[in-house]
Amino acid sequence: MPDIKHFNPEIVLDEAIQVFWRHGLPTTGIQALVSATGVSRSSLYATFGNKDGLYAAALDRYIAQHSTPAFAHLAQASAGLTSIEEFFAGLIEVRCSGPVAGWGCMVTNAYAGPECADTGIRTLLEDHHHMLQSAMRAALTNAADLGQLQPSCDLDASAAVLATLAYGVNLRSRAGADAQTLTDTVAAALAPLRAPLTPQEQPPQ
Amino acid sequence: MPDIKHFNPEIVLDEAIQVFWRHGLPTTGIQALVSATGVSRSSLYATFGNKDGLYAAALDRYIAQHSTPAFAHLAQASAGLTSIEEFFAGLIEVRCSGPVAGWGCMVTNAYAGPECADTGIRTLLEDHHHMLQSAMRAALTNAADLGQLQPSCDLDASAAVLATLAYGVNLRSRAGADAQTLTDTVAAALAPLRAPLTPQEQPPQ
DNA sequence: CGTATCTTGGAATGACCGTTCCAAGATACG
């Protein structure tokens, strides 16, 4: 008997992500979401409760769509330090060029906004951080198994450093930081972790 | 002939800093600023132009009052790596305990908000970043002179890493990150830069 | 086809937004 929704909530969330990601939670009005999604106020409220609920759902989906796949790739890749370099290279490319250049990371942005005080959002941020750090730790473990790391390297602590550094990269990209500069910074953070090259790995002089 | 201001603009800025720092630019209304400063709308507009002008002046003063002294101390301190450790220790203490715990850094917050798109604000952020990085570089130079660093350490690149890491620390503190965890993370970032202890520096076994 | 049930568009709500305006008050010189 009942009518069914005339729109796909997941697609609506994808469009809401764009708006929230670009403009932030407080600066985004309901009208902007109505215009971007093509769905009326009533339907948005019936589906997501209110603006904060829509934002929470959008952030959750952002993590699932953008963060989680990158973390999974980082954790599963078997190239050791190269995988970490590729993770950061992909991050910097997205942040500094292409359609979302200058938007930063929606999660990182959420840290600095009033939404960070919300309990539900805080949980998403904490889960995200744990996933990032675990993935980084897994990649470092892999690198250690490949003999790429200094034996003295503390894997957990190094994972925390690299995860924290990623937030800084996301922030700096919003101010227009140069991609090459960010890449060099990441390289400098990885360099001291690296084991000295064995003789047969030495590049020809 | 003219009347003079009935308030001290610098004190008003100090109170505006508190409000903007805590709640962010978009979430702060003029009324909140009027209440916090005790100065009427007219006077605020006559003195600072508009809300964005007041915010820009507040951010500028925040940097002068909070960032610049810490950077100056970092750059001038002669204790090498210990000075860097103390810089981060002070940062983490302010972020995680005391009256502004959980507020993060007003500059770091500005990176993630819509104000980052403003040219004047962007200039303040860029100047701030340059000051932070230069101070870090100066402290590292000092550490190198004291023989505390690996000879292979790239001072410029390491300064960029530590500066970027500081943004991450500021962000994570807003989500309630544990102070000890942040301290450990900073220690892990500094550890691989450190030169091996010379025999006479070895602690007694 | 009728009807029960949910969805939808759009108007209406009251509150607050940043900003402007003006009369009243305060000042310091002549």
Add this chain to the structure above:
DNA sequence: CGTATCTTGGAACGGTCATTCCAAGATACG
């Protein structure tokens, strides 16, 4: 003391905010 000039408090501005409400539309079962 008068007066020119700036400051100040507070009202008033149109616009936008998030949210609610309701009638009209769409659906799918009987």
